[in-house]
Amino acid sequence: MKILLMGHPNVGKSVVFNRLTGANVTESNYPGTTVDYSKGYMRLEGEDVEVIDVPGTFSLEPKDKAEEVAVKMLEKNKKSAIICVIDSVKLERGLYLALEIIEEGYPVVIALNMWDIAQDKKIRIDIDKLSSILGVPVVPTTAISGEGIKELVSTIRKAAPVEIGRILKRSGVV
Amino acid sequence: MRNKIAYDIGRVYLAILGIVAFSFGAAEIMLSITGKELEWGILEMSGDFLAWRGLILLFTGLFYMVSIKNFTDIHQQAKAVMASVMIWIIAGMQIFGMIMGSIPGGEEGGWFSSGENFLAAYSAPYIPSLFLLPFSLVVIYYIYRLRRSEEREREA
Amino acid sequence: MELTVDERWDLIDKISKQTITFGRYSHTLKDAIAEITVKPLTGIPIAIAVMYGFWSFFGAFAGFFTDGFFVKIFDEHWLPWLQKVFPGEGGFLYYILVGDPTADNCFEAFGMLTSGLFVAIGVVLPAIIAFYLFLIIMEDSGYLPRLAVLIDTILHKIGLHGFAIVPIVLSLGCNVPAVTATRTLETKKQRFMMATLLAIFIPCGAQLGMMIEIIPGYVGFVMLYLLIGFFVTGFVLNKIIPGRSPEILMDVPPYRMPTVRNIGRKMWMRVKGFLFVAIPFVMLGVLLVNVLYWWGVIDWLADILEPVLSAWFGVPKETVGPLLAAFLRKDLAIAQLSAIEMTTYQLITSVVLINLYFPCVATFAMILKEGKEGGCKSAPIFLLGSLATLVATVFLFGGLLHLIWIILGVA
Numbered sequence: 001m002k003i004l005l006m007g008h009p010n011v012g013k014s015v016v017f018n019r020l021t022g023a024n025v026t027e028s029n030y031p032g033t034t035v036d037y038s039k040g041y042m043r044l045e046g047e048d049v050e051v052i053d054v055p056g057t058f059s060l061e062p063k064d065k066a067e068e069v070a071v072k073m074l075e076k077n078k079k080s081a082i083i084c085v086i087d088s089v090k091l092e093r094g095l096y097l098a099l100e101i102i103e104e105g106y107p108v109v110i111a112l113n114m115w116d117i118a119q120d121k122k123i124r125i126d127i128d129k130l131s132s133i134l135g136v137p138v139v140p141t142t143a144i145s146g147e148g149i150k151e152l153v154s155t156i157r158k159a160a161p162v163e164i165g166r167i168l169k170r171s172g173v174v
Numbered sequence: 175m176r177n178k179i180a181y182d183i184g185r186v187y188l189a190i191l192g193i194v195a196f197s198f199g200a201a202e203i204m205l206s207i208t209g210k211e212l213e214w215g216i217l218e219m220s221g222d223f224l225a226w227r228g229l230i231l232l233f234t235g236l237f238y239m240v241s242i243k244n245f246t247d248i249h250q251q252a253k254a255v256m257a258s259v260m261i262w263i264i265a266g267m268q269i270f271g272m273i274m275g276s277i278p279g280g281e282e283g284g285w286f287s288s289g290e291n292f293l294a295a296y297s298a299p300y301i302p303s304l305f306l307l308p309f310s311l312v313v314i315y316y317i318y319r320l321r322r323s324e325e326r327e328r329e330a
Numbered sequence: 331m332e333l334t335v336d337e338r339w340d341l342i343d344k345i346s347k348q349t350i351t352f353g354r355y356s357h358t359l360k361d362a363i364a365e366i367t368v369k370p371l372t373g374i375p376i377a378i379a380v381m382y383g384f385w386s387f388f389g390a391f392a393g394f395f396t397d398g399f400f401v402k403i404f405d406e407h408w409l410p411w412l413q414k415v416f417p418g419e420g421g422f423l424y425y426i427l428v429g430d431p432t433a434d435n436c437f438e439a440f441g442m443l444t445s446g447l448f449v450a451i452g453v454v455l456p457a458i459i460a461f462y463l464f465l466i467i468m469e470d471s472g473y474l475p476r477l478a479v480l481i482d483t484i485l486h487k488i489g490l491h492g493f494a495i496v497p498i499v500l501s502l503g504c505n506v507p508a509v510t511a512t513r514t515l516e517t518k519k520q521r522f523m524m525a526t527l528l529a530i531f532i533p534c535g536a537q538l539g540m541m542i543e544i545i546p547g548y549v550g551f552v553m554l555y556l557l558i559g560f561f562v563t564g565f566v567l568n569k570i571i572p573g574r575s576p577e578i579l580m581d582v583p584p585y586r587m588p589t590v591r592n593i594g595r596k597m598w599m600r601v602k603g604f605l606f607v608a609i610p611f612v613m614l615g616v617l618l619v620n621v622l623y624w625w626g627v628i629d630w631l632a633d634i635l636e637p638v639l640s641a642w643f644g645v646p647k648e649t650v651g652p653l654l655a656a657f658l659r660k661d662l663a664i665a666q667l668s669a670i671e672m673t674t675y676q677l678i679t680s681v682v683l684i685n686l687y688f689p690c691v692a693t694f695a696m697i698l699k700e701g702k703e704g705g706c707k708s709a710p711i712f713l714l715g716s717l718a719t720l721v722a723t724v725f726l727f728g729g730l731l732h733l734i735w736i737i738l739g740v741a
Contacts, residue, residue: 010583064516091350095342103332117584122353130349144589164333171344226382233375252362253372260379267386274390278398285402321359 002050007085009056012113015143017053060100081107088118107159115140135162196235198302202228218299258310264303368479391460400452404436438669446616449665450609457539470588488564501532505693519573526716529689531560536661615658644732656684
């Protein structure tokens with residue numbers, strides 16, 4: 001099993017990656033730091049698991065070279081679990097990518113990163129509700145200070161592919 | 175009502191600070207255009223980048239003055255904060271340069287500077303921003319107090 | 331089952347209505363500051379102040395180490411000692427390692443152990459550290475993307491957009507990571523333009539450090555000249571290269587306090603890169619140039635190229651040596667220039683020539699690699715295009731500078 005970290009540019013994927021693997025990927029406060037992917041290993045229940053920090057992408061229809069790399073990585077690693085890192089302040093935009101990945105049939109865990117900033121901006125997100133609609137684990141994180149990372153790791157095993165039709169049903173669209 | 179007075183005092187303070195900074199800036203620009211330097215008591219307007227420092231001070235003065243209008247608006251307060259930050263950049267770099275210049279012994283001396291030369295590096299005259307530095311700190315303290323009292327008001 | 335784009339957004343709309351509530355949110359001071367740093371009227375003065383801060387910091391920091399200590403260590407202690415104890419004066423090994431036995435400073439000696447070490451450690455290392463320290467703080471605080479927004483309009487005139495500021499600023503440190511950073515630009519055209527412009531016009535931190543050491547009073551002029559060249563060439567390239575330059579939506583992150591840990595870690599990674607990559611190149615450069623001198627190759631080349639150099643650029647024929655060295659390390663080449671006898675104006679022209687002239691080998695390799703990434707077919711075109719632009723600009727801007735000196739009556 002491999003774990004891919006995916007998300008928009010500048011949502012803190014590299015920070016999450018560093019937290020998970022203890023590697024030295026430099027995080028920058030501007031989009032597009034990770035133009036190449038980086039690999040590392042994390043301990044998951046006594047096992048070494050490969051983690052890949054995928055370049056930031058807005059959707060699975062690539063618009064620049066970094067995004068192309070991201071989509072190719074996803075296609076190449078059919079058997080991996082995805083940690084989808086979403087900026088809590090821009091939940092809707094992040095969900096778009098998450099849904100695309102879910103539709104492709106990958107098991108997904110959602111990390112609502114930059115949780116602290118969402119709190120500052122008085123944005124409240126009902127984690128349990130979101131998790132139950134989507135049927136995937138949702139964990140609030142503040143990677144820069146390390147909050148929520150432990151919980152994130154412990155939920156990775158719970159990730160399973162979800163049928164998009166069921167999400168539609170649960171959300172009340174159908 | 176207490177706030178009203180606090181605002182008025184603050185505005186007068188900012189106006190004066192703004193005019194002073196603006197005049198210093200204008201003077202520095204004029205000097206650099208005419209290629210002159212000025213040393214007057216403990217104040218000097220000379221050195222590298224004189225025109226740039228003048229330009230920045232000019233804008234600092236403008237920021238302070240502009241911020242007076244609608245000072246209760248947070249965006250106006252932000253202008254006063256940034257004006258202070260700009261003064262810190264100039265003054266801070268000047269102090270940093272003094273410290274860095276005071277330590278080595280120079281071409282003739284030993285490895286490190288003698289006590290006398292060390293102190294000489296810090297002696298007057300100083301550039302205008304150094305004089306403005308303490309006054310710009312007051313602005314930050316004032317705005318900090320203002321925010322605090324506004325928050326308390328909102329909660330009440 | 332896959333959804334269409336609209337269905338997906340409908341679904342997201344449904345989900346977010348059930349899960350997100352927005353509290354009453356009033357602008358904080360942080361938001362207000364974030365706003366005024368991107369609005370041109372207030373943002374440009376602030377940007378000027380930040381640039382001023384950068385420049386003064388760079389000068390004070392690098393001056394402290396280089397002029398305050400390293401010049402003394404190398405010129406008064408290391409060089410005389412080496413000249414005294416190193417055996418075989420006049421021999422090949424002495425020439426390569428120590429250089430000129432009569433030199434009284436480490437710029438002129440030009441041996442691997444004298445100029446090579448002095449340039450790498452005494453001059454360039456402090457400059458690199460100063461530059462990266464400031465850059466990292468700008469990156470981590472979130473100021474850099476705001477600078478990108480500010481400069482967006484200007485860069486659009488040459489077919490790039492605001493985010494091109496990231497490779498531009500990076501390349502003031504080193505061109506190599508800057509070329510990699512061009513990958514965030516959307517189209518092949520933009521990537522080609524950016525990589526080419528960077529390699530030609532933007533001096534790296536090592537060059538900057540050397541320039542401040544050698545022509546302290548004229549660095550501003552040289553930078554301005556290069557900047558004008560950057561925009562003029564960009565403008566022309568934008569007109570003649572086919573392809574699109576699309577608009578980009580930029581995401582500006584919130585301001586954050588940089589953490590000491592992250593600054594330290596990044597700093598170490600970048601300085602490590604310099605220590606293990608640049609220093610061997612400097613040494614290799616000195617070695618190569620010295621060997622070529624020893625065999626008389628450089629004198630021979632100098633005689634052949636003299637007409638071009640003195641008639642077109644107005645510089646002495648001895649600059650051939652530095653121009654060769656510039657292919658390996660540009661900082662080294664500038665150090666070498668200082669040992670050649672010429673007028674200040676010729677020196678400025680030579681420094682500009684070295685800036686414009688062929689990118690250093692590391693950057694060159696990087697451009698080659700980036701060209702390849704765009705598909706095998708485009709690699710030669712990418713490279714040839716870059717080279718053609720390079721030759722044109724060297725002759726144009728080098729000659730133009732000569733012309734300026736002639737008009738001013740100083741050449």
